[in-house]
Amino acid sequence: MVWTPPEGKQFGNLVLADEHTLVAEGIAKLLEDSFSRVSIASTADRFREVVRNVRPSLVITDLYLPSSGCIELMEGILQEQRAPAFMFLPAEADSDTVARAMAAGAKGFLHRRCGSQELFRAIDCVMGGCTYVAASLLVSPAGAPKRRKAMLTTKQLQVLEHVALGMRAQEVAQRLHLSTRTVESHKRAIMRQLDVRSSLEMVRVARDEGILA
The missing domain is CATH 3.40.50.2300 (Response regulator)
Structure with a gap:
């Protein structure tokens, strides 16, 4: 192929x-x-x-x-x-x-x-x-939250923080001076890292693991 x-x-x-x-x-x-x-x-x-x-x-x-x-x-x-x-x-x-x-x-x-x-x-x-x-x-029993956080870029962490505030992709894009498409790409990457399938689950897991305060 x-x-x-x-x-x-x-x-x-x-x-x-x-x-x-x-x-x-x-x-x-x-x-x-x-x-x-x-x-x-x-x-x-x-x-x-x-x-x-x-x-x-x-x-x-x-x-x-x-x-x-x-x-x-x-x-x-x-x-x-x-x-x-x-x-x-x-x-x-x-x-x-x-x-x-x-x-x-x-x-x-x-x-x-x-x-x-x-x-x-x-x-x-x-x-x-x-x-x-x-x-x-990504499977790591001890210290997993720290390791997972280290695997997210600064921009991905910023997107995650804004999504956690309840902002939609368009609002996050305006706040971070990005395109909506770029924000959606960052969200997909974060969800893949956290092994989740939705924004709500992404925020919940990030909070449970200490990635978000």
Whole structure:
């Protein structure tokens, strides 16, 4: 199956960072029609060079490259102007690692066992300005509210707070100087993170878990 962005648009340049080149090549083949250019890096030095030269709009990366952790690499790159969005796609990750990556600025986190459809949905979400964390990675018994809150962006928390005040999407959009469509996208992302299906349930769960005061 070949996936294309809405209206056939391409999402700029993509960088895939993985020490297992064969894995990266498979993902590149899956996504090559949806990005203007797909580049692969298998070492930290090559990764920095590629990001600097091709100016990607999205980076999909493992957690580690030889001699370097990719969360730390991401933190350095996010300090630069026109920094790309980062999505992590490791073979293994615990909830603490997921929370640390999201708090450091990642926009997406999936397990490598995910299907292509979920990868496509995550890319759509991230390139639309929202965050995406696979539901299977959100399960965490101790400290779950703190971790879930860390996985919400500042803008998503603002949307959540205004919805909790009883505001409709149009009112939230006016207050936060966003489009109604963007507010709705943020709400869908929050509901996915909290595993709920309605705004009322979203607010209730957020309050129960201490995400909202």
